[in-house]
Amino acid sequence: MAIPSENDPSSPMNRREQTFPHLNEEMSARLVKYGVEEVVPAGTMLFRRGERRVDYFFVIEGSIEVYDTAEDGTPNIFVVHGPNQFTGEVDLFSERKIMVNGRAGTETRLVRMNPASFRKLVSGEPDIGEIIMRAFILRRVGLIQSGQGGVILAGSAHAADTARLRSFLIRNGYPYRLLDTDIDEDARHLLDGFGLDPSECPVVIMPDRRVLRCPTNGELADDLGISIELDKDHVHDVVVVGAGPAGLAAAVYAASEGLDTLVIESLAPGGQAGTSSKIENYLGFPTGISGQALSGRAQVQAMKFGAHMAIARTVESVDCGGHPYRLTLDDGSVASARAIVIATGARYRKLEHVDYERFEGQGIHYAATAMEAQLCAGEEVAVVGGGNSAGQAAMFLARTVAHVHILVRGNGLAATMSDYLVQRILQSPRITLHTHCQIDHLDGDAYLREVGWSCSAGGAQERKKIGALFVMIGAEPNTSWLQGCLDLDKKGFVLTGRDADGYATPSPYATTLRGVFAVGDVRSGSVKRVASGVGEGSVVVQAIHRFLNPPL
Numbered sequence: 001m002a003i004p005s006e007n008d009p010s011s012p013m014n015r016r017e018q019t020f021p022h023l024n025e026e027m028s029a030r031l032v033k034y035g036v037e038e039v040v041p042a043g044t045m046l047f048r049r050g051e052r053r054v055d056y057f058f059v060i061e062g063s064i065e066v067y068d069t070a071e072d073g074t075p076n077i078f079v080v081h082g083p084n085q086f087t088g089e090v091d092l093f094s095e096r097k098i099m100v101n102g103r104a105g106t107e108t109r110l111v112r113m114n115p116a117s118f119r120k121l122v123s124g125e126p127d128i129g130e131i132i133m134r135a136f137i138l139r140r141v142g143l144i145q146s147g148q149g150g151v152i153l154a155g156s157a158h159a160a161d162t163a164r165l166r167s168f169l170i171r172n173g174y175p176y177r178l179l180d181t182d183i184d185e186d187a188r189h190l191l192d193g194f195g196l197d198p199s200e201c202p203v204v205i206m207p208d209r210r211v212l213r214c215p216t217n218g219e220l221a222d223d224l225g226i227s228i229e230l231d232k233d234h235v236h237d238v239v240v241v242g243a244g245p246a247g248l249a250a251a252v253y254a255a256s257e258g259l260d261t262l263v264i265e266s267l268a269p270g271g272q273a274g275t276s277s278k279i280e281n282y283l284g285f286p287t288g289i290s291g292q293a294l295s296g297r298a299q300v301q302a303m304k305f306g307a308h309m310a311i312a313r314t315v316e317s318v319d320c321g322g323h324p325y326r327l328t329l330d331d332g333s334v335a336s337a338r339a340i341v342i343a344t345g346a347r348y349r350k351l352e353h354v355d356y357e358r359f360e361g362q363g364i365h366y367a368a369t370a371m372e373a374q375l376c377a378g379e380e381v382a383v384v385g386g387g388n389s390a391g392q393a394a395m396f397l398a399r400t401v402a403h404v405h406i407l408v409r410g411n412g413l414a415a416t417m418s419d420y421l422v423q424r425i426l427q428s429p430r431i432t433l434h435t436h437c438q439i440d441h442l443d444g445d446a447y448l449r450e451v452g453w454s455c456s457a458g459g460a461q462e463r464k465k466i467g468a469l470f471v472m473i474g475a476e477p478n479t480s481w482l483q484g485c486l487d488l489d490k491k492g493f494v495l496t497g498r499d500a501d502g503y504a505t506p507s508p509y510a511t512t513l514r515g516v517f518a519v520g521d522v523r524s525g526s527v528k529r530v531a532s533g534v535g536e537g538s539v540v541v542q543a544i545h546r547f548l549n550p551p552l
Contacts, residue, residue: 018131019138022084023058027128031058034121035113044104046087049149049207050097050225056118057087062108066100068149069207078148080105086132089139090173092118093303097225099149099175122304137300143175150175151224154190155202156182161214162202163357168217171268172226172311173296217267218331221312228310232334235324236262236308238544239337241315242478244271245530246520247343248298249537254341255305257541259548262335263307264327266314270295271345272521273530281369282530294530310335315344320485320513339544342494342511342518343537344478346528351384351471355442363448364469367528368393373400376468380405382451384439385472386413391421393470398430405464407437407453434462439469477522486513493524507543509536515547 023031035058040046046064047054057064059081066079066087081087091098092115104110113121122129143149153169155162157180169176179187181198188198194211196203204212204220212223221227238254240247243265255261268274273291280288303309310329319326324336348366350356356364365372368383377400383390386408394404406413406425412435413422425431434455441452441463451466477492487495499505500512509517519536521528526536 015138018134019142020079020081020085021131021135023128023131028058028084030125031121031128032060032111034117034124035111037109037111039107039109040104042104042106046102046104047098048101049099052095052097052225053115054092054098055115056092056113057102058111059083059085060109060111062110063105064102064108064110065105066102068100075101076148078146088136089143090136090300090303092136093300094309095228099143119306133300133304137297140173144173147175147177150177151207152177152179152190152205153202154179154181154187154205156180159202164217165202165204165215165220168220168268171270171274171292174224174226218312226311227313228308230310230329230333230335232336235336235338236260237337237548238339238341239264239327239335240341240343241327242271242343242345242520242522243269243295243299243309244343244345244520244533245273245295245298246533246537247271247341248295248302249534250341250343250519250540251302251307252298252305253538253541254544255302255307257545259541259544261302261307262310262337263302264310264313264315264329264335266312268311269299272348279530315481317481317483318485323515325515339515339547340517341540341544342482342516342522343520345521346475346477346493348471348475349473351439351473353439353442359442359444359448359469362446363444363467364471366471368396368470372468372470373397376401378402379468380464380466381468381470382407382464382466383470383472386410386416387472387474388418388421390470390472391417391425393472394431395421395424395428397470398428401430404431405434406431407434407439409436409438411435442469475521479522486511486516489524494518494522495524506546507540509540509543517543
């Protein structure tokens with residue numbers, strides 16, 4: 001979920017009436033019919049941090065105080081809901097543990113709704129539902145901006161594990177406060193107070209003062225309650241494996257059409273697209289949208305319709321010998337499904353360099369489209385790779401950039417690239433081919449500014465003011481968990497559109513295993529774009545319906 005600055009008009013600080021709205025009398029009269037009216041004494045606890053599936057409350061008279069716990073253990077009240085206002089944020093749509101406490105500030109007359117009644121309200125009263133959805137999203141952004149309800153992450157900001165944990169919290173929209181042990185005196189005092197040595201960092205300090213020493217992503221997810229508990233005996237209509245754009249689209253459309261939907265994601269919603277600082281060619285967003293904002297909205301949208309999200313869980317294997325299918329996760333839990341959507345995407349092969357991840361999405365690209373060409377127009381760029389994709393990128397970029405440097409480890413392009421591309425590259429005055437070379441230097445500030453390489457032939461080294469590096473050395477599909485259940489192409493991508501006997505399937509997304517579909521980057525022959533992944537994820541639901549309810 002994107003985090004606006006305090007001066008941004010979209011910031012919750014500048015949209016208080018939308019963040020904490022008052023419903024008018026007509027809306028209030030409709031809302032109360034979905035719940036049960038109660039009168040509670042002052043101080044009555046209505047929900048506690050760490051609870052799952054909490055109720056939704058609407059204030060008729062009185063007040064509800066929302067608070068977290070200060071470091072000295074005292075309540076820190078940061079929101080008071082009055083008459084015609086309501087409690088909650090996006091966790092009310094999920095089964096996650098909530099991050100805050102709530103109690104009656106005075107004797108209060110309120111309406112209580114359980115989760116099922118709350119979902120009926122949101123779907124049955126669209127105008128009220130829109131107000132609630134907007135408020136919930138803004139409230140979560142507000143928690144992230146303030147760190148309220150969150151955790152403390154202490155460690156060197158430049159350490160790999162600190163960066164990993166920080167990225168996990170950010171991408172999952174969880175509030176946190178970073179204390180950099182390299183420069184922050186408060187961090188040193190905090191470590192002393194907990195009897196910790198800097199060598200134990202990074203650590204995550206929970207609100208109840210428990211300390212997690214360099215936890216794995218899964219361990220952190222479990223402690224924070226981001227992950228959900230799965231019932232091994234429950235059979236879902238469809239399990240979507242992967243929560244990138246294709247998987248989230250499948251979840252939204254499946255859940256909105258009444259299918260019991262579970263999404264399993266190994267890291268965070270958004271997939272590789274979730275790391276993009278700005279997507280400028282996605283339909284309907286002329287000023288662009290960050291991958292995190294797009295995926296955060298899609299996740300809330302899917303949960304709004306009832307999709308369940310198992311985050312920080314990896315599918316290790318699937319039992320495809322019987323039906324329903326049984327998927328075994330890395331924590332030993334099991335999910336059963338009548339149909340499966342494979343949306344696990346592909347991992348682009350990366351260069352081995354200490355600063356590589358620092359510049360991903362900030363100068364390092366995996367595709368050369370008109371958008372990237374515009375970003376680096378008039379500048380020098382570098383392309384790493386000797387295949388057709390690298391050659392086509394170089395030719396495309398050469399039309400608008402100052403110069404293209406192609407770097408390959410081999411002695412030329414003929415063995416890996418089509419001849420017509422090789423000839424065009426060799427004839428272009430705007431392209432220089434560097435053979436027997438590899439990247440050995442990346443530098444910049446928030447963005448990549450300088451690229452260097454060394455060449456074994458003659459020992460030449462170069463440093464160039466380059467802000468765009470196109471890495472095109474292939475991709476590896478995330479399909480190892482399928483373990484022979486269905487047909488893959490020679491690169492490991494899932495084959496679709498043909499059944500096990502070679503006949504065309506009713507859906508272009510059907511695999512050779514009945515009831516199992518593949519969408520997005522993991523599918524053989526797919527177009528590696530956000531928009532196409534969303535399209536495939538939405539369209540595949542029609543085929544799932546046909547499989548689950550075959551025509552007579």
